[in-house]
Amino acid sequence: MDTNAFVYTTYIRTTPDELWQALTDPSATRRYWGVAFDTEWTAGSPMVWDEGGRKTADPEQIVLAAEPGRLLSYTWHTFTPEWAEAVGIGDEMYAKLAEERRSKVTFAIEPAGDIVKLTVVHDDLEPDGTIRDLIGEGWPALLSSLKSLLETGEELPEPPR
Incomplete structure (x- = not known):
């Protein structure tokens, strides 16, 4: 793992299969992330x-x-001008993001008794890059909402910006 990787570990009262479903099922990912993935x-x-x-x-x-x-x-996803406009990223910030190499994210799911340990590693990041700064705030909020959804049935409201 590279030293610029973002690593976040949380423990969730769920099963590995339920967590997998929450990470891959479009109806779940839309709830806590606002994104659906079309893939096999x-x-x-x-x-x-x-x-x-x-x-x-x-x-x-x-x-x-x-x-x-x-x-x-x-x-990780491709940064496009349409994406930047939709999420309110200005031209200067978009240009910085588009210059950075493609990164990747890995979710490691481990049973831990009656709970599950989830470790997220987002790596292949540019040293001191803009993406690293953004995900440093984004992943904790997103994973907190995922945890809430699995444990209570309700995702967290989007925090104010």
């Missing part, structure tokens, strides 16, 4: 990111590993 969830499969009807596809957006209930890894 097998290594090498292309991934289309659907954020509110705005689809992002790229030949380098792929599933890297998929072991149900154990491990999921994929390349």
